[in-house]
Amino acid sequence: MKIGVVGSINMDLVIRTNRIPSKGETIIGDNLIDFPGGKGANQAVAISRLGENVTMFGCVGRDQYGECLIQNFKDEKVNTDYIREIDGVSTGVAVITVCDDDNSIIVIPGANNCVDKDYIDSVKDKILEHNLIILQNEIPMETIEYVVDFCHENGIKTILNPAPAKKISKNLIDKLSYLTPNEHEVALIFEGENIDEILNKYDQKLIITLGENGVKFLDENKEIVKVPCRKSNVIDTTGAGDTFNGAFCVGLIHGKKLSGSIKFANIAAGLSTEKFGAQSGMPYLNEVLEEMGGEL
Numbered sequence: 001m002k003i004g005v006v007g008s009i010n011m012d013l014v015i016r017t018n019r020i021p022s023k024g025e026t027i028i029g030d031n032l033i034d035f036p037g038g039k040g041a042n043q044a045v046a047i048s049r050l051g052e053n054v055t056m057f058g059c060v061g062r063d064q065y066g067e068c069l070i071q072n073f074k075d076e077k078v079n080t081d082y083i084r085e086i087d088g089v090s091t092g093v094a095v096i097t098v099c100d101d102d103n104s105i106i107v108i109p110g111a112n113n114c115v116d117k118d119y120i121d122s123v124k125d126k127i128l129e130h131n132l133i134i135l136q137n138e139i140p141m142e143t144i145e146y147v148v149d150f151c152h153e154n155g156i157k158t159i160l161n162p163a164p165a166k167k168i169s170k171n172l173i174d175k176l177s178y179l180t181p182n183e184h185e186v187a188l189i190f191e192g193e194n195i196d197e198i199l200n201k202y203d204q205k206l207i208i209t210l211g212e213n214g215v216k217f218l219d220e221n222k223e224i225v226k227v228p229c230r231k232s233n234v235i236d237t238t239g240a241g242d243t244f245n246g247a248f249c250v251g252l253i254h255g256k257k258l259s260g261s262i263k264f265a266n267i268a269a270g271l272s273t274e275k276f277g278a279q280s281g282m283p284y285l286n287e288v289l290e291e292m293g294g295e296l
Protein backbone atom coordinates (compact mmCIF):
# COMPACT_ATOMS: atom_id res chain seq x y z
CA MET A 1 0.00 0.00 0.00
CA LYS A 2 1.41 3.36 -0.95
CA ILE A 3 0.50 6.91 -0.03
CA GLY A 4 1.32 9.89 -2.26
CA VAL A 5 1.37 13.54 -1.26
CA VAL A 6 0.73 16.11 -3.98
CA GLY A 7 1.56 19.45 -2.44
CA SER A 8 3.77 22.18 -1.15
CA ILE A 9 7.40 22.19 -0.05
CA ASN A 10 8.62 25.23 1.88
CA MET A 11 11.51 26.43 3.93
CA ASP A 12 10.05 27.84 7.15
CA LEU A 13 11.77 30.94 8.53
CA VAL A 14 10.57 30.87 12.11
CA ILE A 15 10.75 33.85 14.44
CA ARG A 16 9.92 33.43 18.11
CA THR A 17 8.53 36.54 19.81
CA ASN A 18 6.66 37.27 23.01
CA ARG A 19 3.74 38.74 21.05
CA ILE A 20 2.55 39.24 17.47
CA PRO A 21 3.31 42.80 16.27
CA SER A 22 0.37 45.11 15.58
CA LYS A 23 0.02 46.95 12.25
CA GLY A 24 2.87 49.47 11.83
CA GLU A 25 4.68 48.28 14.96
CA THR A 26 8.29 47.06 15.32
CA ILE A 27 9.06 44.53 18.03
CA ILE A 28 12.18 42.53 18.95
CA GLY A 29 12.20 38.81 18.22
CA ASP A 30 14.14 36.19 20.21
CA ASN A 31 15.69 34.32 17.26
CA LEU A 32 15.24 33.21 13.64
CA ILE A 33 15.56 29.54 12.71
CA ASP A 34 15.16 27.71 9.34
CA PHE A 35 13.07 24.55 9.45
CA PRO A 36 11.85 22.30 6.62
CA GLY A 37 8.12 22.88 6.14
CA GLY A 38 5.25 23.27 3.72
CA LYS A 39 1.96 21.55 4.40
CA GLY A 40 2.54 18.86 1.79
CA ALA A 41 6.10 18.15 2.90
CA ASN A 42 5.08 18.06 6.56
CA GLN A 43 2.36 15.52 5.81
CA ALA A 44 4.82 13.35 3.87
CA VAL A 45 7.29 13.38 6.77
CA ALA A 46 4.53 12.57 9.28
CA ILE A 47 3.47 9.58 7.15
CA SER A 48 7.03 8.31 6.80
CA ARG A 49 7.79 8.60 10.53
CA LEU A 50 4.67 6.53 11.17
CA GLY A 51 6.19 3.75 9.10
CA GLU A 52 4.50 4.05 5.69
CA ASN A 53 5.93 4.27 2.18
CA VAL A 54 5.28 7.76 0.91
CA THR A 55 6.06 9.62 -2.31
CA MET A 56 6.26 13.41 -2.47
CA PHE A 57 4.97 15.01 -5.68
CA GLY A 58 5.84 18.70 -5.85
CA CYS A 59 8.33 21.33 -7.00
CA VAL A 60 11.22 23.26 -5.53
CA GLY A 61 13.49 25.89 -7.05
CA ARG A 62 16.96 24.85 -8.17
CA ASP A 63 18.50 26.71 -5.23
CA GLN A 64 20.00 26.16 -1.80
CA TYR A 65 16.66 25.79 0.01
CA GLY A 66 15.45 23.33 -2.62
CA GLU A 67 18.57 21.22 -2.24
CA CYS A 68 18.32 21.27 1.54
CA LEU A 69 14.61 20.30 1.51
CA ILE A 70 15.21 17.38 -0.87
CA GLN A 71 17.98 16.17 1.43
CA ASN A 72 15.61 16.46 4.39
CA PHE A 73 13.10 14.20 2.58
CA LYS A 74 15.85 11.68 1.91
CA ASP A 75 16.86 11.72 5.58
CA GLU A 76 13.20 11.14 6.46
CA LYS A 77 12.88 8.25 3.96
CA VAL A 78 10.33 10.06 1.76
CA ASN A 79 10.55 9.14 -1.94
CA THR A 80 11.84 12.21 -3.81
CA ASP A 81 12.13 10.63 -7.29
CA TYR A 82 9.39 12.79 -8.81
CA ILE A 83 10.10 16.18 -7.21
CA ARG A 84 10.79 18.64 -10.02
CA GLU A 85 13.54 21.24 -9.56
CA ILE A 86 12.69 24.44 -11.42
CA ASP A 87 15.26 26.84 -12.86
CA GLY A 88 14.77 30.54 -12.24
CA VAL A 89 12.03 30.16 -9.60
CA SER A 90 12.65 30.25 -5.83
CA THR A 91 11.73 27.45 -3.49
CA GLY A 92 8.58 28.20 -1.45
CA VAL A 93 9.16 30.04 1.80
CA ALA A 94 6.97 30.55 4.88
CA VAL A 95 7.64 33.30 7.38
CA ILE A 96 6.26 32.10 10.69
CA THR A 97 5.93 34.04 13.92
CA VAL A 98 5.54 31.82 16.96
CA CYS A 99 4.28 33.42 20.11
CA ASP A 100 3.00 31.65 23.26
CA ASP A 101 1.44 28.48 21.91
CA ASP A 102 0.11 29.99 18.69
CA ASN A 103 1.50 31.17 15.34
CA SER A 104 0.88 33.35 12.29
CA ILE A 105 2.18 32.37 8.85
CA ILE A 106 2.87 34.18 5.55
CA VAL A 107 3.62 31.85 2.63
CA ILE A 108 5.47 32.87 -0.53
CA PRO A 109 4.59 29.96 -2.86
CA GLY A 110 7.48 30.27 -5.36
CA ALA A 111 7.99 26.88 -7.02
CA ASN A 112 4.80 25.47 -5.43
CA ASN A 113 2.92 27.39 -8.12
CA CYS A 114 4.76 25.24 -10.70
CA VAL A 115 2.84 22.17 -9.51
CA ASP A 116 0.62 22.56 -12.59
CA LYS A 117 -1.24 20.26 -15.02
CA ASP A 118 1.91 19.82 -17.08
CA TYR A 119 3.82 18.56 -14.03
CA ILE A 120 0.93 16.24 -13.09
CA ASP A 121 0.81 14.85 -16.65
CA SER A 122 4.49 13.99 -16.29
CA VAL A 123 3.87 11.94 -13.10
CA LYS A 124 0.41 10.49 -13.83
CA ASP A 125 1.76 6.96 -14.28
CA LYS A 126 3.46 7.21 -10.90
CA ILE A 127 0.34 8.56 -9.18
CA LEU A 128 -1.47 5.44 -10.44
CA GLU A 129 0.88 3.30 -8.33
CA HIS A 130 -0.59 4.79 -5.15
CA ASN A 131 -3.65 3.79 -3.14
CA LEU A 132 -4.24 7.09 -1.42
CA ILE A 133 -3.35 10.64 -2.44
CA ILE A 134 -3.46 13.60 -0.06
CA LEU A 135 -3.46 17.24 -1.18
CA GLN A 136 -3.59 20.68 0.50
CA ASN A 137 -4.41 24.21 -0.69
CA GLU A 138 -0.81 25.42 -1.15
CA ILE A 139 -0.66 24.49 -4.85
CA PRO A 140 -2.91 25.94 -7.59
CA MET A 141 -6.60 25.00 -7.21
CA GLU A 142 -6.71 24.04 -10.90
CA THR A 143 -4.09 21.36 -10.15
CA ILE A 144 -5.95 20.09 -7.10
CA GLU A 145 -9.10 19.66 -9.21
CA TYR A 146 -7.12 17.97 -11.97
CA VAL A 147 -5.51 15.45 -9.59
CA VAL A 148 -8.78 14.71 -7.79
CA ASP A 149 -10.57 14.14 -11.15
CA PHE A 150 -7.79 11.82 -12.27
CA CYS A 151 -7.79 9.85 -9.01
CA HIS A 152 -11.61 9.66 -9.02
CA GLU A 153 -11.57 8.23 -12.57
CA ASN A 154 -8.95 5.68 -11.55
CA GLY A 155 -10.41 4.57 -8.21
CA ILE A 156 -7.66 6.12 -6.08
CA LYS A 157 -8.85 7.54 -2.75
CA THR A 158 -8.17 11.22 -2.09
CA ILE A 159 -8.01 13.46 0.95
CA LEU A 160 -8.05 17.22 0.68
CA ASN A 161 -6.77 19.16 3.68
CA PRO A 162 -8.18 22.56 2.58
CA ALA A 163 -5.49 24.66 4.25
CA PRO A 164 -4.96 27.57 3.94
CA ALA A 165 -8.67 28.39 3.69
CA LYS A 166 -10.08 28.82 0.16
CA LYS A 167 -13.51 28.33 -1.36
CA ILE A 168 -13.78 24.95 -3.11
CA SER A 169 -16.40 23.70 -5.55
CA LYS A 170 -19.17 21.23 -4.68
CA ASN A 171 -18.05 19.14 -7.62
CA LEU A 172 -14.60 18.80 -6.03
CA ILE A 173 -16.06 17.86 -2.65
CA ASP A 174 -18.23 15.20 -4.30
CA LYS A 175 -15.19 13.53 -5.87
CA LEU A 176 -13.07 13.52 -2.71
CA SER A 177 -12.99 10.59 -0.31
CA TYR A 178 -12.31 12.83 2.70
CA LEU A 179 -12.19 16.56 3.44
CA THR A 180 -10.39 17.68 6.61
CA PRO A 181 -11.00 21.40 7.27
CA ASN A 182 -10.42 23.22 10.54
CA GLU A 183 -13.15 25.44 11.98
CA HIS A 184 -12.17 28.51 9.89
CA GLU A 185 -11.92 26.53 6.67
CA VAL A 186 -15.25 24.79 7.22
CA ALA A 187 -16.92 28.17 7.85
CA LEU A 188 -15.59 29.51 4.53
CA ILE A 189 -16.33 26.41 2.46
CA PHE A 190 -19.84 25.86 3.82
CA GLU A 191 -20.67 29.51 4.52
CA GLY A 192 -23.94 29.94 6.38
CA GLU A 193 -24.61 26.18 6.62
CA ASN A 194 -25.25 24.28 9.81
CA ILE A 195 -22.23 22.16 10.74
CA ASP A 196 -24.20 19.17 12.01
CA GLU A 197 -26.32 19.17 8.85
CA ILE A 198 -23.26 19.12 6.60
CA LEU A 199 -21.62 16.39 8.69
CA ASN A 200 -24.74 14.28 8.04
CA LYS A 201 -24.92 15.27 4.38
CA TYR A 202 -21.29 14.37 3.65
CA ASP A 203 -21.62 11.05 5.44
CA GLN A 204 -18.18 10.20 6.94
CA LYS A 205 -16.39 12.35 4.36
CA LEU A 206 -16.05 15.45 6.47
CA ILE A 207 -13.64 15.53 9.41
CA ILE A 208 -13.50 18.89 11.20
CA THR A 209 -10.44 19.63 13.31
CA LEU A 210 -11.11 22.08 16.12
CA GLY A 211 -7.61 22.63 17.52
CA GLU A 212 -7.66 22.33 21.30
CA ASN A 213 -11.34 21.36 21.11
CA GLY A 214 -10.61 18.09 19.33
CA VAL A 215 -12.11 16.61 16.15
CA LYS A 216 -15.77 16.39 15.07
CA PHE A 217 -17.15 13.87 12.55
CA LEU A 218 -20.00 11.50 11.78
CA ASP A 219 -18.97 8.04 12.92
CA GLU A 220 -19.78 4.56 11.57
CA ASN A 221 -22.99 4.49 13.67
CA LYS A 222 -24.14 7.74 12.04
CA GLU A 223 -23.61 9.66 15.25
CA ILE A 224 -21.83 13.00 15.39
CA VAL A 225 -18.95 12.55 17.80
CA LYS A 226 -16.20 14.76 19.11
CA VAL A 227 -12.83 13.23 19.96
CA PRO A 228 -11.14 15.45 22.59
CA CYS A 229 -7.61 16.59 21.87
CA ARG A 230 -4.68 14.96 23.66
CA LYS A 231 -3.43 16.91 26.67
CA SER A 232 0.01 18.09 25.53
CA ASN A 233 2.78 20.25 26.85
CA VAL A 234 2.46 22.64 23.89
CA ILE A 235 5.64 24.34 22.63
CA ASP A 236 4.64 25.01 19.00
CA THR A 237 1.44 24.09 17.15
CA THR A 238 2.98 24.63 13.68
CA GLY A 239 2.48 21.42 11.69
CA ALA A 240 0.01 19.86 14.15
CA GLY A 241 -2.71 19.86 11.48
CA ASP A 242 -0.26 18.32 9.01
CA THR A 243 0.65 15.60 11.50
CA PHE A 244 -3.05 14.91 11.99
CA ASN A 245 -3.59 14.58 8.24
CA GLY A 246 -0.51 12.42 7.69
CA ALA A 247 -1.41 10.12 10.56
CA PHE A 248 -5.01 9.95 9.37
CA CYS A 249 -3.72 8.60 6.02
CA VAL A 250 -1.67 5.99 7.89
CA GLY A 251 -4.71 4.85 9.90
CA LEU A 252 -6.81 4.53 6.73
CA ILE A 253 -4.15 2.66 4.76
CA HIS A 254 -3.99 0.16 7.62
CA GLY A 255 -7.71 -0.45 7.14
CA LYS A 256 -8.71 1.23 10.38
CA LYS A 257 -12.24 2.60 10.58
CA LEU A 258 -12.77 6.34 10.49
CA SER A 259 -13.06 6.65 14.28
CA GLY A 260 -9.89 4.58 14.84
CA SER A 261 -7.93 6.54 12.24
CA ILE A 262 -9.02 9.81 13.84
CA LYS A 263 -8.09 8.64 17.34
CA PHE A 264 -4.65 7.62 16.07
CA ALA A 265 -4.19 10.93 14.21
CA ASN A 266 -5.31 12.96 17.19
CA ILE A 267 -2.64 11.43 19.43
CA ALA A 268 0.06 11.93 16.76
CA ALA A 269 -0.97 15.60 16.35
CA GLY A 270 -0.86 16.18 20.10
CA LEU A 271 2.62 14.69 20.37
CA SER A 272 3.85 16.87 17.49
CA THR A 273 3.17 20.09 19.40
CA GLU A 274 5.71 19.32 22.11
CA LYS A 275 8.76 20.48 20.10
CA PHE A 276 9.63 23.65 18.22
CA GLY A 277 9.32 23.54 14.37
CA ALA A 278 6.73 21.92 12.11
CA GLN A 279 8.49 18.58 11.68
CA SER A 280 10.69 18.36 14.80
CA GLY A 281 8.00 16.98 17.09
CA MET A 282 6.35 14.61 14.60
CA PRO A 283 6.16 11.26 16.38
CA TYR A 284 7.36 7.83 15.27
CA LEU A 285 4.92 4.92 15.20
CA ASN A 286 6.06 3.38 18.50
CA GLU A 287 5.42 6.65 20.36
CA VAL A 288 1.82 6.82 19.16
CA LEU A 289 1.16 3.12 19.76
CA GLU A 290 2.56 3.39 23.26
CA GLU A 291 -0.06 6.00 24.09
CA MET A 292 -2.84 4.10 22.36
CA GLY A 293 -1.86 1.00 24.27
CA GLY A 294 -2.32 -1.17 21.21
CA GLU A 295 -1.47 -2.06 17.67
CA LEU A 296 -2.16 -0.17 14.51
Ligand code: RIB
Binds near residue numbers: 093094105107
Ligand atom coordinates in the same frame (compact mmCIF):
# COMPACT_ATOMS: atom_id res chain seq x y z
O1 RIB B 1 1.06 23.82 8.38
C1 RIB B 1 2.29 24.40 8.68
C2 RIB B 1 2.99 24.82 7.42
O2 RIB B 1 2.26 25.85 6.81
C3 RIB B 1 4.36 25.39 7.63
O3 RIB B 1 5.37 24.40 7.65
C4 RIB B 1 4.50 26.40 6.51
O4 RIB B 1 5.43 26.05 5.55
C5 RIB B 1 3.10 26.55 5.93
O5 RIB B 1 2.99 25.96 4.73
